[in-house]
Amino acid sequence: MTTTLADWLAAQTVDPKLASVVATMAAASAEIAAVLRLAPIEGHTGLAGHTNVQGEAQKALDVISNDIVLNHIRENVEISILVSEELDEAVHLENQGDFMVATDPLDGSSNLDVNVTVGTIFSVLDARKGLLQQGKDQLAAGYAAYGPATSLVLTFGASVVVFTLDGAGQFVLTLDTVAVAEASGEYAINTARERFWDAATKGYVAENVAGETGSAGKRYNMRWVGSMVADIHRILMRGGIFMYPLDSETTGKGGRLRLLYEANPMAMIVEAAGGKSTTGREGILELVPTGIHQRVPVILGSAEEVARVEGWYAKG
Ligand code: AHG
Ligand code: MN
Ligand code: MN
Ligand code: MN
Numbered sequence: 001m002t003t004t005l006a007d008w009l010a011a012q013t014v015d016p017k018l019a020s021v022v023a024t025m026a027a028a029s030a031e032i033a034a035v036l037r038l039a040p041i042e043g044h045t046g047l048a049g050h051t052n053v054q055g056e057a058q059k060a061l062d063v064i065s066n067d068i069v070l071n072h073i074r075e076n077v078e079i080s081i082l083v084s085e086e087l088d089e090a091v092h093l094e095n096q097g098d099f100m101v102a103t104d105p106l107d108g109s110s111n112l113d114v115n116v117t118v119g120t121i122f123s124v125l126d127a128r129k130g131l132l133q134q135g136k137d138q139l140a141a142g143y144a145a146y147g148p149a150t151s152l153v154l155t156f157g158a159s160v161v162v163f164t165l166d167g168a169g170q171f172v173l174t175l176d177t178v179a180v181a182e183a184s185g186e187y188a189i190n191t192a193r194e195r196f197w198d199a200a201t202k203g204y205v206a207e208n209v210a211g212e213t214g215s216a217g218k219r220y221n222m223r224w225v226g227s228m229v230a231d232i233h234r235i236l237m238r239g240g241i242f243m244y245p246l247d248s249e250t251t252g253k254g255g256r257l258r259l260l261y262e263a264n265p266m267a268m269i270v271e272a273a274g275g276k277s278t279t280g281r282e283g284i285l286e287l288v289p290t291g292i293h294q295r296v297p298v299i300l301g302s303a304e305e306v307a308r309v310e311g312w313y314a315k316g
Contacts, residue, residue, distance in 0.1 A: 003172065003173040004171065005170070005171040005173075008173055009023060018099065020076060021078055021140070022142060025069070028069045032105070039061060054293065059112055061106055062105065065105035069082070070082060077097050078097035080098070083101070083103070083292045090292055107119045107121050107262065108230060111227050117146060117229065117230040121262055123260065123261055132291070151163070152165070160272050161173060179273055180239060184238075184241065186235075187305065188231045188241065188242045189245075190224055193249070196248045197245065200312035204308060204309050228298075232300070232301075236270070240301050240302060241305035242301050243299045245299060250297075254294060255298065256295060258293055259284075263277075263296050264285065275300060275306070276300065276307065278300070279299065284296065
């Protein structure tokens with residue numbers, strides 16, 4: 001007996017208006033999935049010809065995905081504010097709803113032209129509390145991973161579930177409890193940045209590279225997809241740690257990844273699944289944002305591994 005997303009949302013003890021916001025982002029994700037599948041045929045590849053507020057050359061699909069999200073959000077009277085990686089300022093919609101969505105409409109877009117998994121990340125907050133809320137005040141978080149299957153991962157804070165897009169464009173429940181393994185022998189970091197790393201990151205990674213011959217006492221494997229959604233979905237499914245730490249090149253910008261629509265939603269999901277999330281020195285969900293596109297260091301995943309990284313940072 002399949003459980004559709006609508007069935008599952010109806011059975012949750014959450015505000016139906018909040019559930020409708022999640023349903024809106026799921027519908028947007030299903031439409032983005034359909035566009036991505038045919039993009040090379042439709043010619044939606046390459047650059048859009050603009051630079052976004054991040055200083056990134058926008059891909060055509062970044063803009064198309066952002067437009068799809070905006071179209072769906074405008075249809076839900078419960079949503080009054082949209083913050084997006086691809087929009088310089090927050091959009092205040094005509095709707096007077098109580099909810100705000102912060103989204104990365106297409107995460108990992110450098111992987112689009114090589115057909116590697118990308119995703120859509122979203123965070124739901126109370127629009128009446130302002131734009132710059134701590135991640136611990138998120139009401140819901142989720143992401144779609146456009147991979148061999150299209151997965152939709154959701155949490156309202158207590159647990160994490162996974163839906164899969166079926167042939168009819170419906171999300172059906174395929175995993176009703178996700179738990180991040182406490183221990184793991186797999187880490188994800190862009191090792192080409194080693195020369196920029198701080199001592200804590202260098203120390204932690206060196207222990208992993210030494211494997212069973214060193215203080216970590218076990219063998220490690222390394223995976224780096226370059227799509228946060230893909231790397232974190234792997235960690236949710238089989239454990240591991242994701243690291244985009246502050247390094248000497250990103251220090252001036254606060255980090256590489258964005259707090260409102262990458263770090264916070266992913267931290268909420270990972271922690272609801274029993275994992276941990278930190279900047280290295282403080283919990284991500286505790287950070288008080290200074291701007292809607294603020295960047296922060298992101299270290300999250302299996303609790304034992306995150307604790308070992310925090311131990312390295314505590315050494316000073
Ligand atoms: P986006 O495509 O939304 O701009 O995000 C890309 C991010 C994230 O998905 C990924 O983990 C990271 O960029 C990869 O950074 P590097 O290319 O420096 O490895
Ligand atoms: Mn981008
Ligand atoms: Mn991203
Ligand atoms: Mn993006």
